[in-house]
Amino acid sequence: MPPVRFHDPGLSYYTFADAAMVRCPRCDRVAHYDLRVHPEARVVCRSCGLCRTRGCRPPLWLRSETRHGEIWAYNLEHLDLIRRFVAAELRERGPWYEHGRKMTAVARLPAWIKSAKNRTEVLRVIDRMRASVIAG
Ligand SMILES: [Zn+2]
Numbered sequence: 001m002p003p004v005r006f007h008d009p010g011l012s013y014y015t016f017a018d019a020a021m022v023r024c025p026r027c028d029r030v031a032h033y034d035l036r037v038h039p040e041a042r043v044v045c046r047s048c049g050l051c052r053t054r055g056c057r058p059p060l061w062l063r064s065e066t067r068h069g070e071i072w073a074y075n076l077e078h079l080d081l082i083r084r085f086v087a088a089e090l091r092e093r094g095p096w097y098e099h100g101r102k103m104t105a106v107a108r109l110p111a112w113i114k115s116a117k118n119r120t121e122v123l124r125v126i127d128r129m130r131a132s133v134i135a136g
Pocket of ligand 1: 024025026027028029031045046047048049050
């Protein structure tokens with residue numbers, strides 16, 4: 001079996017920050033905002049029909065506390081990128097690593113998330129987070 005490879009697509013946090021899953025401030029279930037659709041940061045909740053624009057910065061939905069620290073993601077695409085990175089045994093870096101562009105979303109992950117000895121635990125937490133979207 002060849003090792004599972006991961007190639008960093010070089011995406012920054014900002015790529016994912018445009019569309020995030022957040023905790024609905026009214027009903028506590030999964031709500032969303034999408035700056036590409038609503039630049040005014042409108043938070044929309046399909047569960048309770050909330051639609052709020054100004055002064056609304058609810059916490060991210062995808063966040064989980066572990067004994068090492070917090071794992072969080074803006075959305076499922078972001079979480080999936082982190083998961084693929086953690087699951088990979090062979091992590092390939094783009095040429096930008098050698099040219100000072102090191103601030104990609106995965107490059108900025110804390111060392112404990114990148115550590116192979118925490119892999120099983122981190123993957124379990126990530127899978128639980130993903131399941132919470134369906135349940136939420
Ligand atoms: Zn709601």
